[in-house]
Amino acid sequence: MSDERRAWQMVLEHIEADLLSGALRPGDHLPSERALSIELGVGRSSVREAIRVLEVLGLIRTATGSGPTSGAIIVATPSGGMSALMRLQVAATGFAVSDIVKTRLVLETSVAADLAATEPRPDLTLATDLLDAMEPGEADATQLTINEFLALDTQFHLTLAEILGNQVIAATMAGLRSSVESYARVGASHLDSWADASARLMHEHRQIIAAIEAGDADRARTVVHAHISGYYAESHLTGQQLDQ
Structure with missing residues (x-):
């Protein structure tokens, strides 16, 4: 497994853990790509890949632009x-x-x-x-x-x-x-x-x-x-x- 693959999976597991623990709940916004990159010590491309996976799974919705309605918003918690x-x-x-x-x-x-x-x-x-x-x-x-x-x-x-x-x-x-x-x-x-x-x-x-x-x-x-x-x-x- 490549370092890049391990990196985005680590980001994904980190976010899913926060969702399951209640640290992140529906209605919350994810931290910015930059903040997650710094916190987890991975590249921003790995953060973006994890966010794309979460969006496909229906756990988040993303919006471009700037301001309080931009970024990734939590809409669900992980299910089966x-x-x-x-x-x-x-x-x-x-x-x-x-x-x-x-x-x-x-x-x-x-x-x-x-x-x-x-x-x-x-x-x-x-x-x-x-x-x-x-x-x-x-x-x-x-x-x-x-x-x-x-x-x-x-x-x-x-x-x-x-x-x-x-x-x-x-x-x-x-x-x-x-x-x-x-x-x-x-x-x-x-x-x-x-x-x-x-x-x-x-x-x-x-x-x-x-x-x-x-x-x-x-x-x-x-x-x-x-x-x-x-x-x-x-x-x-x-x-x-x-x-x-």
């Missing part, structure tokens, strides 16, 4: 191989948005209802932390880009499945992440007002959490169904085919 295999299948062929939406409706309404019916009530801190990251306070001048918001939005829905603990559902949703984000981004360009739409999405996210915390399974199922189908209808994506 099943979701990685499914991502490869998704990448190999496009899916109709309607099929993705129908799959989400089946899986995510069940997840929300099951969480609401669980006793004792599950700890939703990881999910609410994501909502807090998506909803900066009035004193915070940093606003998320549309892509950052939607990446965290997708992770919020996946996190609910992970909290439920059904590994098959969670892996399936993780495998569909890129497709879900893709249609959400396309849909955002069709909206009359992203500001109004994102505010409504946040309100609906909070309604989902409230229904689960109240133990109201029927309400949780209804709110999730309206949340997913409403965005699909509003963004006029009927018949859209996604090319991965």
